[in-house]
Amino acid sequence: MSSISPSTMAAVRRSGAVPNAEYLLAVEGIRKEFPGVVALDDVLFRLRRGTVHALMGENGAGKSTLMKILAGIYTPDQGEVALRGVPIRLLSPLDALENGIAMIHQELNLMPFMTVAENIWIRREPTNRFGFVDHKEMHRMTSELFERLKIDLDPEVEVRHLSVASRQMVEIAKAVSYESDVLIMDEPTSALTETEVGHLFAIIRDLRAHGIGIVYITHKMSELFEIADEFSVFRDGKYIGTHAAADVTRDDIIRMMVGREITQMFPKEEVPIGEVALSVKNLSLKGVFEDVSFDIRAGEILGVAGLVGSGRSNVAETVFGVTPATSGTIQLYGKQVDVSTPTVAIKNHMAFLTEDRKDTGCLLILDILQNMQVAVLHDRFVKGGFVQERAIEVACEEMAKRLRVKTPSLFERIENLSGGNQQKVLIGRWLLTNPRILILDEPTRGIDVGAKAEIHRIVTEFAKAGVAVLMISSEMPEVLGMSDRIMVMHEGKVTGFLDRSEATQVKVMELASR
Amino acid sequence: MESRALADTAPQDRSKRKRKLPTELSIFLVLVGIALVYEVLGWIFVHQSFLLNSQRLTIMVLQVSVIGIIAVGVTQVIITGGIDLSSGSVVGMTAMIAAGFAQSSTWTRAMYPTLTDLPAIIPIATGVLIGLAAGLVNGWLIAFTKIPPFIATLGMMVSARGVAKWYTKGQPVSGLTDQFNFIGSGAWPVLVFLTVAFVFHIALRYTRYGKFTYAIGANPQAARVSGINIEAHLIKVYAVAGALAGLAGIVTAARAQTAQSGMGVMYELDAIAAAVIGGTSLAGGVGRITGTVIGTIILGVMTSGFTFLRVDAYYQEIIKGAIIVAAVVADVYRQKRKKV
Numbered sequence: 001m002s003s004i005s006p007s008t009m010a011a012v013r014r015s016g017a018v019p020n021a022e023y024l025l026a027v028e029g030i031r032k033e034f035p036g037v038v039a040l041d042d043v044l045f046r047l048r049r050g051t052v053h054a055l056m057g058e059n060g061a062g063k064s065t066l067m068k069i070l071a072g073i074y075t076p077d078q079g080e081v082a083l084r085g086v087p088i089r090l091l092s093p094l095d096a097l098e099n100g101i102a103m104i105h106q107e108l109n110l111m112p113f114m115t116v117a118e119n120i121w122i123r124r125e126p127t128n129r130f131g132f133v134d135h136k137e138m139h140r141m142t143s144e145l146f147e148r149l150k151i152d153l154d155p156e157v158e159v160r161h162l163s164v165a166s167r168q169m170v171e172i173a174k175a176v177s178y179e180s181d182v183l184i185m186d187e188p189t190s191a192l193t194e195t196e197v198g199h200l201f202a203i204i205r206d207l208r209a210h211g212i213g214i215v216y217i218t219h220k221m222s223e224l225f226e227i228a229d230e231f232s233v234f235r236d237g238k239y240i241g242t243h244a245a246a247d248v249t250r251d252d253i254i255r256m257m258v259g260r261e262i263t264q265m266f267p268k269e270e271v272p273i274g275e276v277a278l279s280v281k282n283l284s285l286k287g288v289f290e291d292v293s294f295d296i297r298a299g300e301i302l303g304v305a306g307l308v309g310s311g312r313s314n315v316a317e318t319v320f321g322v323t324p325a326t327s328g329t330i331q332l333y334g335k336q337v338d339v340s341t342p343t344v345a346i347k348n349h350m351a352f353l354t355e356d357r358k359d360t361g362c363l364l365i366l367d368i369l370q371n372m373q374v375a376v377l378h379d380r381f382v383k384g385g386f387v388q389e390r391a392i393e394v395a396c397e398e399m400a401k402r403l404r405v406k407t408p409s410l411f412e413r414i415e416n417l418s419g420g421n422q423q424k425v426l427i428g429r430w431l432l433t434n435p436r437i438l439i440l441d442e443p444t445r446g447i448d449v450g451a452k453a454e455i456h457r458i459v460t461e462f463a464k465a466g467v468a469v470l471m472i473s474s475e476m477p478e479v480l481g482m483s484d485r486i487m488v489m490h491e492g493k494v495t496g497f498l499d500r501s502e503a504t505q506v507k508v509m510e511l512a513s514r
Numbered sequence: 515m516e517s518r519a520l521a522d523t524a525p526q527d528r529s530k531r532k533r534k535l536p537t538e539l540s541i542f543l544v545l546v547g548i549a550l551v552y553e554v555l556g557w558i559f560v561h562q563s564f565l566l567n568s569q570r571l572t573i574m575v576l577q578v579s580v581i582g583i584i585a586v587g588v589t590q591v592i593i594t595g596g597i598d599l600s601s602g603s604v605v606g607m608t609a610m611i612a613a614g615f616a617q618s619s620t621w622t623r624a625m626y627p628t629l630t631d632l633p634a635i636i637p638i639a640t641g642v643l644i645g646l647a648a649g650l651v652n653g654w655l656i657a658f659t660k661i662p663p664f665i666a667t668l669g670m671m672v673s674a675r676g677v678a679k680w681y682t683k684g685q686p687v688s689g690l691t692d693q694f695n696f697i698g699s700g701a702w703p704v705l706v707f708l709t710v711a712f713v714f715h716i717a718l719r720y721t722r723y724g725k726f727t728y729a730i731g732a733n734p735q736a737a738r739v740s741g742i743n744i745e746a747h748l749i750k751v752y753a754v755a756g757a758l759a760g761l762a763g764i765v766t767a768a769r770a771q772t773a774q775s776g777m778g779v780m781y782e783l784d785a786i787a788a789a790v791i792g793g794t795s796l797a798g799g800v801g802r803i804t805g806t807v808i809g810t811i812i813l814g815v816m817t818s819g820f821t822f823l824r825v826d827a828y829y830q831e832i833i834k835g836a837i838i839v840a841a842v843v844a845d846v847y848r849q850k851r852k853k854v
Contacts, residue, residue: 320739322738341741342738342740343741343743352739354739359733360733360739361736362736363729363737366732366799374729374740374742375740377725377726378741385722387721387722
């Protein structure tokens with residue numbers, strides 16, 4: 001191996017004699033195998049200084065693996081990583097960090113009971129002459145850093161008191177504090193509101209202007225055009241191509257990502273609308289939302305729009321009995337039901353696909369079969385307490401086939417699936433129960449384009465079969481494309497309803513932000 | 515990481531399912547390995563065979579069957595993501611109370627002189643029910659006050675031991691009927707252990723009770739949204755564990771033909787060790803009774819082997835602790851390898 005050791009490189013970097021190369025970071029011919037899967041095959045990636053470079057690809061295309069190689073979490077089986085033109089072999093995330101490559105994870109890695117400053121300078125705390133941590137100096141260093149990044153946060157506050165967006169800022173500040181040249185961001189906006197995204201982008205632009213290279217992973221096409229200079233597309237572990245963002249259209253990128261045309265993003269079909277399936281009147285959850293009323297008819301898709309924190313998800317949770325209402329009524333097919341627990345909701349043929357796949361959806365360490373069958377076992381496929389193994393297996397197999405879940409078998413652990421496939425398994429869990437009212441909270445969040453279209457197709461199919469659908473989504477095109485009617489919420493209140501024919505992005509945003 | 519679509523692999527499903535076997539297989543190999551080490555050491559140091567001695571093997575299994583009965587219950591608790599520290603004390607408590615209803619009229623110092631020579635079913639049922647009650651209290655505390663299982667069962671551990679001592683002010687309960695002692699005689703404890711293991715193996719694998727137990731351990735929030743009544747289910751699981759500890763108490767008293775308040779001390783830790791050696795994950799969601807049975811036998815082989823090699827009792831405990839930790843370390847490594 002001709003690569004020099006990471007510590008040598010780090011020493012060179014400290015000395016200031018940094019080689020000047022065209023690319024900050026370049027990888028070539030990278031191959032990475034996991035037992036039974038080739039995650040990356042002959043992959044090329046080059047990051048120029050002072051650019052934002054987006055990695056695009058469906059879930060499972062190999063983006064995360066590549067990113068983890070860049071960040072030193074995985075070592076490639078084959079191929080070369082060059083940092084400023086010097087071949088290098090990164091052996092650990094710390095190695096990468098000391099060589100100027102910092103990664104901001106999707107799950108933020110901060111210690112909640114330590115202050116902002118302590119989190120940023122951990123392992124590098126300034127000390128006084130007695131060897132104790134010099135808090136004053138640390139405070140000063142943090143303030144300086146924040147000033148440079150135009151971040152408005154108190155360095156002495158404990159991280160657990162911060163919002164997700166603020167924590168993200170702390171992570172970025174931490175990365176910058178390592179004097180990193182390369183910043184890897186994995187879906188940094190997935191939990192941010194629009195203003196927060198704006199702030200984040202301002203910081204990114206500022207970093208870019210200082211010559212830092214940013215590797216950016218996102219599923220949001222609009223962000224790509226707003227922030228990225230270049231992007232590289234991957235598909236099934238292979239490198240497809242690199243282009244300047246200015247040279248291509250959204251459709252070009254999608255075509256490269258999926259390797260086929262997706263003609264119909266929102267296969268909305270006109271469906272005969274039936275009787276009122278779910279009628280919610282004056283529903284309130286003290287301190288969270290109040291006085292929410294709406295009806296959904298069989299075959300109808302009611303979209304719910306609103307900013308993060310507007311109470312959309314809370315309404316869904318309350319309707320499903322996860323957090324019982326403090327006042328108001330819920331009628332199911334004309335019959336008033338006290339939905340005090342999810343069990344009651346399921347008995348009344350409701351289904352609820354939650355917002356957070358990992359926290360409230362997947363049974364991560366269990367297999368697909370166990371994940372899919374868990375809700376239906378309340379009233380079917382069980383005789384005298386015994387599960388009818390063969391029958392449920394056949395039913396799950398059929399469901400997996402119908403939803404096109406990509407997996408070698410039903411006995412694969414769900415944590416080994418890509419996000420889109422996990423989502424399909426969870427949808428399958430609910431569809432097995434033959435629901436008449438389907439509540440979907442962000443059904444396509446963090447899911448690639450191909451799987452998205454399939455999930456839309458499935459939802460449409462069910463609406464066609466007379467299921468009433470309540471669909472919450474942050475993605476405007478999805479809400480506008482799929483819904484028959486749109487309910488908009490703002491700060492725990494319903495601010496208006498829009499019919500499909502009259503709904504536009506502008507009208508929805510007006511209602512959502514007033 | 516995408517792989518082929520499901521459609522073209524359906525025939526392989528059966529064989530895929532078999533892939534789960536190696537977890538138990540590797541534990542079994544550990545068991546065989548330990549036994550073989552003793553065999554070799556036996557020929558070198560004491561000049562006899564360890565394995566070719568059916569009497570030794572019988573005694574060995576007999577000694578751990580009580581631990582095994584407890585471990586079957588504890589395994590289920592651990593699968594839900596909890597822990598049960600009270601089982602050893604519940605053994606002592608139920609042994610005392612059950613024995614009080616199992617005394618013979620020929621015994622002059624019976625606790626309840628009017629209630630002697632009762633059919634064995636009465637003390638047995640009493641013991642199981644008292645264990646069940648202790649488990650219900652554990653389960654209720656955990657489900658409704660949301661205190662950690664460690665604390666709830668720690669409290670029960672202390673209190674149940676207290677009840678055991680208070681019941682006769684520390685005196686043993688002796689003079690038990692032959693009918694009662696019968697279930698502690700011969701191979702009966704082993705039979706009880708294996709029956710209990712079989713029943714709950716089936717329950718965990720093939721019933722709704724089992725599927726929900728795993729689901730709760732894997733992700734309680736997701737299980738709740740999926741309509742599982744977590745509170746009710748946890749109470750059930752802890753009640754089962756309590757009842758099994760009660761049963762273990764009866765077997766212990768019957769084997770000893772007497773009951774003492776100090777019975778079952780530290781049994782909870784042996785039972786937890788058996789479950790964990792058998793592949794049950796303390797993080798919840800993972801574990802099987804077959805593994806626990808093998809784990810129990812490993813504990814038995816270890817103890818029996820030490821005695822066989824005439825290892826000093828002090829060294830025995832030191833080495834046993836190290837082996838338990840080593841087994842878990844090996845398991846952690848195995849899990850890690852599987853993930854990457």
